[in-house]
Amino acid sequence: MSRGYERTTRGSKRLFTRANEVFAGGINHNARYYAPYPLFVSKARGEHIWDEDGNRYTDYWMGHMALILGHSPKIVVDALRAQIANGTHYGMGSSLSVELGEEIQKAVPCAERLRLCNTGAEATMYLVRLARGYTGKRTVIKMAGGWHGYNTELNKGVHSPFDRAESAGILQEEQEHVKTVKFNDLDAAEREVKASGGDAAVIFLEPVLGAGGCIPADRDYLKGLRELADRTGTLLAFDEIITGFRVALGGAQEWYGVTPDLASFGKIAGGGLPLGLVAGKKEILSLADPVKKEKFVSIGGGTFSENPLSMAAGLATVRHLRRRAKEIYPALDKAGKHVRIGVDEAFREAGIEAHSTGIGSLFLTHFGPEPASSGEESSEDKPMQKSYALSMMAEGVFILPGHPGGISTAHTKKDLDELILKSGKQSEYLGRATK
Numbered sequence: 001m002s003r004g005y006e007r008t009t010r011g012s013k014r015l016f017t018r019a020n021e022v023f024a025g026g027i028n029h030n031a032r033y034y035a036p037y038p039l040f041v042s043k044a045r046g047e048h049i050w051d052e053d054g055n056r057y058t059d060y061w062m063g064h065m066a067l068i069l070g071h072s073p074k075i076v077v078d079a080l081r082a083q084i085a086n087g088t089h090y091g092m093g094s095s096l097s098v099e100l101g102e103e104i105q106k107a108v109p110c111a112e113r114l115r116l117c118n119t120g121a122e123a124t125m126y127l128v129r130l131a132r133g134y135t136g137k138r139t140v141i142k143m144a145g146g147w148h149g150y151n152t153e154l155n156k157g158v159h160s161p162f163d164r165a166e167s168a169g170i171l172q173e174e175q176e177h178v179k180t181v182k183f184n185d186l187d188a189a190e191r192e193v194k195a196s197g198g199d200a201a202v203i204f205l206e207p208v209l210g211a212g213g214c215i216p217a218d219r220d221y222l223k224g225l226r227e228l229a230d231r232t233g234t235l236l237a238f239d240e241i242i243t244g245f246r247v248a249l250g251g252a253q254e255w256y257g258v259t260p261d262l263a264s265f266g267k268i269a270g271g272g273l274p275l276g277l278v279a280g281k282k283e284i285l286s287l288a289d290p291v292k293k294e295k296f297v298s299i300g301g302g303t304f305s306e307n308p309l310s311m312a313a314g315l316a317t318v319r320h321l322r323r324r325a326k327e328i329y330p331a332l333d334k335a336g337k338h339v340r341i342g343v344d345e346a347f348r349e350a351g352i353e354a355h356s357t358g359i360g361s362l363f364l365t366h367f368g369p370e371p372a373s374s375g376e377e378s379s380e381d382k383p384m385q386k387s388y389a390l391s392m393m394a395e396g397v398f399i400l401p402g403h404p405g406g407i408s409t410a411h412t413k414k415d416l417d418e419l420i421l422k423s424g425k426q427s428e429y430l431g432r433a434t435k
């Protein structure tokens with residue numbers, strides 16, 4: 001299948017060769033590499049991207065799922081045009097950042113206060129520091145398969161066998177107080193809180209494991225974690241960097257009806273420009289107030305934090321989502337269900353067992369037995385996901401191999417039907433690939 005890909009993507013291959021002479025591994029985000037080489041994009045609009053060779057793809061990667069309104073939506077482009085004329089970077093606050101903060105406060109249940117930064121990894125780093133500063137405890141309990149960005153401490157237990165640092169150069173000591181437990185297993189969390197001997201600062205998880213397989217939490221599990229945290233003086237925190245403003249206006253905390261003490265956001269909140277933020281209870285976030293004398297938690301640097309371009313793009317996006325929430329989120333839910341059910345059926349009809357996971361507009365198709373609710377994958381799953389994504393690229397559909405897809409408001413019913421139809425067409429090839 002890679003031969004078909006290579007025939008039509010020679011420009012990307014040439015750029016990848018050059019990129020390899022400039023960047024380590026030819027890429028600037030590890031998730032963006034896939035064999036034989038990744039596509040290089042020349043432009044994007046609506047639900048489409050075009051590669052270096054001029055091939056058009058219906059895009060379901062959507063900028064790491066940051067683009068819920070599609071590429072370059074008019075409201076964001078207009079807001080950016082207006083802002084560029086007034087300055088691209090102030091290094092100071094502005095009405096834009098206050099207005100964006102107020103929009104987020106209105107939308108997100110836990111957001112009594114927030115602090116803005118530039119990336120998700122920064123937000124998760126701040127969140128851990130706040131949790132420890134507030135509780136005076138050290139242990140962070142995270143999930144096997146949980147991904148929180150290139151945050152040194154949390155770069156542990158992301159990939160199977162889930163018990164080690166993800167990188168050379170990270171000291172064991174730096175992760176000594178980070179413990180990994182099985183997702184969707186309340187007893188495992190309870191055991192770890194107990195084992196900490198009163199030292200558990202925070203239970204921190206993605207309500208839908210993202211890079212860990214697009215596996216949703218069970219509602220009762222999250223309710224159980226809330227109760228466990230309250231009972232033991234531990235904070236509960238959600239990483240909503242994927243789910244925030246995507247599964248509901250108020251994120252997964254609204255979807256599940258469970259309000260955490262702290263949450264990290266990014267992606268959609270920046271409307272397609274860099275943004276991260278940590279939100280939570282006023283009494284916790286107030287520790288970051290620089291006039292605070294006691295228990296001051298030092299977070300919130302960033303030369304480019306609250307830069308007016310991210311603020312303008314984020315504000316235009318979040319405001320639009322809030323004003324149109326009643327129509328946007330039910331439509332995205334319906335689209336997500338249609339894809340998850342339709343793709344699985346298309347494969348099943350062709351004799352291939354497939355299970356698409358996700359909630360709302362998120363989806364990831366797994367191959368082989370139904371994935372465990374803890375997110376552990378079968379051995380055939382990842383290679384099949386990669387073959388599937390590559391064969392879909394040859395059909396003009398872009399899914400980043402092995403990663404979840406996100407539907408945007410720019411995708412039409414015709415796009416979704418084509419995704420299903422084209423998935424079915426890959427059955428023959430994938431069927432052979434398994435034998």
Ligand SMILES: Cc1ncc(COP(=O)(O)O)c(C=O)c1O
Nearest residue numbers: 119120121147148149210241242
């Ligand atoms: C759940 C989750 N947390 C944190 C991050 C890190 O965000 P960033 O890539 O902006 O640093 C990501 C990025 O994909 C993510 O999916």
